[in-house]
Amino acid sequence: MRLTFHGAAEEVTGSQHLLEVNGRRLLFDCGLFQGRRAEARRKNEQFAFKPESIDAVLLSHAHIDHCGNLPRLYREGFRGAVFCTEATADVAEIMLNDAAKIQMEDARYLPRHLKKGHPSIEPLYDQKDVHGLMKLVQPLEYHQEHELAKDVRVRFEDAGHILGSAITTLDVEEEGVWRRVVFSGDLGRRGLPLLRDPTPIGRCDVLICESTYGNRVHPPVTDIKSELLRILKDAVTVGGRVIVPAFSLGRTQQLVYFLNELFNEGLLPRIPVFVDSPLSSRLTRVYRRHLDIMDSDVQKILQNDHDPFGFLWLTYIGSPQESKELNSRKGAMVIISASGMCEGGRIVHHLAHAIDDVKNTIAIIGYQAAHTLGRRIVERQKYVKIFDRDFSLKAHVEKLNGLSAHADVHDFKWWFEKAAQQGGIGQAFLVHGEKESSTALAEVLREYCDEEPIIPTRGDSFVV
Numbered sequence: 001m002r003l004t005f006h007g008a009a010e011e012v013t014g015s016q017h018l019l020e021v022n023g024r025r026l027l028f029d030c031g032l033f034q035g036r037r038a039e040a041r042r043k044n045e046q047f048a049f050k051p052e053s054i055d056a057v058l059l060s061h062a063h064i065d066h067c068g069n070l071p072r073l074y075r076e077g078f079r080g081a082v083f084c085t086e087a088t089a090d091v092a093e094i095m096l097n098d099a100a101k102i103q104m105e106d107a108r109y110l111p112r113h114l115k116k117g118h119p120s121i122e123p124l125y126d127q128k129d130v131h132g133l134m135k136l137v138q139p140l141e142y143h144q145e146h147e148l149a150k151d152v153r154v155r156f157e158d159a160g161h162i163l164g165s166a167i168t169t170l171d172v173e174e175e176g177v178w179r180r181v182v183f184s185g186d187l188g189r190r191g192l193p194l195l196r197d198p199t200p201i202g203r204c205d206v207l208i209c210e211s212t213y214g215n216r217v218h219p220p221v222t223d224i225k226s227e228l229l230r231i232l233k234d235a236v237t238v239g240g241r242v243i244v245p246a247f248s249l250g251r252t253q254q255l256v257y258f259l260n261e262l263f264n265e266g267l268l269p270r271i272p273v274f275v276d277s278p279l280s281s282r283l284t285r286v287y288r289r290h291l292d293i294m295d296s297d298v299q300k301i302l303q304n305d306h307d308p309f310g311f312l313w314l315t316y317i318g319s320p321q322e323s324k325e326l327n328s329r330k331g332a333m334v335i336i337s338a339s340g341m342c343e344g345g346r347i348v349h350h351l352a353h354a355i356d357d358v359k360n361t362i363a364i365i366g367y368q369a370a371h372t373l374g375r376r377i378v379e380r381q382k383y384v385k386i387f388d389r390d391f392s393l394k395a396h397v398e399k400l401n402g403l404s405a406h407a408d409v410h411d412f413k414w415w416f417e418k419a420a421q422q423g424g425i426g427q428a429f430l431v432h433g434e435k436e437s438s439t440a441l442a443e444v445l446r447e448y449c450d451e452e453p454i455i456p457t458r459g460d461s462f463v464v
């Protein structure tokens with residue numbers, strides 16, 4: 001068989017890896033490249049292979065850098081099957097429709113702000129393409145083997161990264177010999193709220209493994225639940241707002257889940273909580289539909305509480321009008337809104353409204369990339385620019401760690417060790433990481449593999 005790396009090679013976006021076996025062409029993921037506009041555009045627009053020649057896509061999870069170019073693949077002629085877990089199918093439909101909507105809006109509004117002569121910004125795909133693509137999706141249950149063909153079997157295991165995320169195990173027969181190819185997708189961590197832990201894999205002949213944080217040890221986990229409780233109690237005392245920028249997929253539901261637990265335990269002070277992001281609300285409905293694949297803590301809660309994402313003082317905000325009305329509301333409150341790095345969406349309005357008052361608190365959860373408003377807030381810059389206006393940062397800033405959805409080097413080591421104990425790893429490829437990160441992880445991985453781990457460059461192809 002032949003393996004070719006078409007994306008997420010020495011970088012962290014555009015995940016897509018092509019496996020050719022017995023005349024079949026299978027694609028692991030079909031993610032969107034993100035980054036500098038023109039370059040990303042070029043990579044997303046044209047595939048390095050014929051879309052109509054792909055027999056099936058095996059989708060690891062519904063983050064846009066893993067599924068975001070599927071509608072483009074459809075638009076360009078792909079009519080094979082897409083296999084993923086049921087939850088991934090549901091989440092992907094929402095994420096892809098949202099991506100299509102944003103692209104269509106950009107195409108309408110951005111040209112006004114671009115210099116003359118700039119090429120027009122056509123959407124890569126629209127909602128019709130998303131609709132067509134979704135018809136090709138065949139959801140599979142976790143841990144169940146599915147025969148793609150007589151000589152190809154696929155199984156999804158828990159990756160513990162986001163709802164529905166999977167490690168893909170592919171058993172392939174070539175000339176009478178069965179071999180196993182494993183694709184980690186994005187590997188999560190043990191002990192994350194809501195999610196089951198990543199499944200340890202057994203012997204694999206070929207491993208394609210992500211390496212986003214292969215050179216990193218995550219900062220110590222703060223006890224987010226008790227930190228939240230402290231922040232909320234302080235807010236009630238002074239009558240301040242607590243603004244929480246949170247990603248719509250995963251982070252928002254984790255936060256609501258913690259607050260719901262505090263409510264059930266009778267510890268939550270009487271403070272209204274608002275989730276103000278239509279995308280977050282839509283995704284939370286998907287979470288509610290898939291409670292059965294969540295961890296044992298959730299199953300325990302469900303015995304007494306049928307909805308871990310709702311409690312008496314929580315409101316999901318819908319229309320822009322309702323969102324604006326929060327501005328004139330008096331007293332203590334919590335507003336959880338997107339985007340997670342404060343770069344767009346309703347959160348920016350809430351920050352502009354709250355940032356220059358010492359009574360208020362901004363609770364930042366997790367990593368904030370360079371050059372984002374979130375980063376400037378974490379750095380506690382004296383003044384920050386919002387909507388081209390300088391605001392003085394007087395609100396308290398709290399930083400909460402411990403919800404990173406990606407494995408760090410200790411988590412990887414644990415996962416590799418398990419594979420080694422159960423038969424070992426043949427040839428490994430490290431993808432989805434910056435060069436330094438992948439190189440550092442190769443050092444760790446080396447001792448568990450038969451062959452020297454390889455860090456492919458985009459376009460590299462190997463007979464395995």
Ligand SMILES: [Zn+2]
Nearest residue numbers: 061063161186
């Ligand atoms: Zn991911």
